[in-house]
Amino acid sequence: MKSMYATGAAEQYRYRISPACDVGGQVTCNQPAECADPPGSHKFDVWRSPESPIAWEVIGWTCLTDADAGELGALTPGMVRSAFRRLQWPAAELSVQPPDGETLVNLDTNFFTTLTDASTQTVTLVGITVEIEATPQEYHWHFGDGVDQSTTSPGAAYPHLEITHAYLRKGEVGPSVDVVYGGRYRIGGSGGWTDIPGTLTVPGTAVGLTVLEARPQLVG
Template structure:
């Protein structure tokens, strides 16, 4: 059993996609930090290759963010919800709906028949589903009492 065979089989069967979370959800403002994050999890996969039982542990290692406006970012962290600002983006055009998404890159290790763990050479990249995000512009409004 070779690492290349395991990688090929992992790519064939696939691994879980991750959803992108956005704050504020559903609608953001132009020139405002919009926060992005996802919730990764390690994956255990049992395969049969050449009649042998193969255990695989796949772990997210890299996140490729697509902000839906032609820009993106690659990180080694999954971001985090507010108040963290690990992964943020500022949109420069209002009045549009963008479709941000995150692709996850998995690294893996495997063992055959309960033997020693071996690293898989190479990675498996799984694109996540895009979600709609409206980019709006806020109009300033004076408020309060006059003295």
């Protein structure tokens, strides 16, 4: 964390800040204290130590926004949340059964995706290494005919039919599935994980599907 210096009449001091709920002056914490003024700010302890010998002590606190804290070299949960949302995470690839892009009217068409594993990326924020993990939590299915469905299941391949849809009329449709990620992070690639508030939805690409109408025929 960035230190600040000030010279007094008798000795020189260095200063630093850390989130007010820290234990032992860590760079972040699980439940940062929020301030009402200014809006969106968090509470930070102000630490002071003589230049020599080093002996840190809390001498007060202040409320800082993400921008203000960043200028002082402090990491905030808001910075991590913004990084989580701007990073690119895998989109879900939709599988449809029957295969080959065709199905029948009134047939239970099966849908699933194999995107179930967590993805991890490492970023550097205000000089601090942060590991961010995104885990699929929910799936939003768009069947292409105006019908949507949300599930926590990724579906399954035949014969384990979990996510199915019957089309009522023939035509061309473009079904897709969006994946909803939950996030968490940790500092320096070790230690405990901290949940990131909210979720992030990554849209899926529509696949072409032709709905055919089968006509019964008598055969001799």
